[in-house]
């Protein structure tokens with residue numbers, strides 16, 4: 001089966017989340033020619049150590065990472081970090097606005113079992129916003145807050161994909177300096193572990209919220225007689 005998606009929405013609670021959880025897959029989607037829209041709910045300016053960095057450092061790093069991934073449709077919103085549950089309804093309405101004029105084949109978002117309240121809020125509002133649509137919805141795990149994550153969708157990655165993911169994550173210089181899960185060994189270990197599940201050197205893994213199968217053709221499967 002070919003993962004035939006042409007319109008993709010990538011959602012991230014904070015700058016850097018989708019890059020950590022799904023950056024390799026997002027690059028493959030962009031390379032496949034899919035139209036990829038990326039939306040980040042919070043620029044996390046309240047998390048920045050302003051004695052060391054400008055307040056908008058994470059916004060700048062996120063823009064650089066998007067460029068590295070080949071994403072040219074990126075929106076970074078300014079919901080306050082750590083307070084997304086209080087803004088649940090506004091987030092839902094934002095998502096309704098995004099889906100109003102465009103049908104997405106695939107939506108990739110944070111995971112509903114994530115222990116971080118912001119990550120969980122986005123996951124829940126994504127599920128609400130994309131009910132009664134024909135979008136497949138998958139969730140990614142963010143290292144450190146998803147210890148119970150049980151994936152059931154895997155995207156194998158090559159050594160080159162992994163190198164590019166590490167290169168892209170290193171653009172988050174302010175995070176590489178202080179986060180253990182931004183270290184090269186940790187990134188490789190995470191991808192290697194998921195790859196074991198599918199017999200490949202590396203993979204990114206997702207939990208399936210819902211899958212909508214589209215695009216069956218009347219011709220059936222090439223090379224196989226049609227059953228009657």
Ligand SMILES: [Zn+2]
Pocket residue numbers: 013014017116119142
């Ligand atoms: Zn986050």
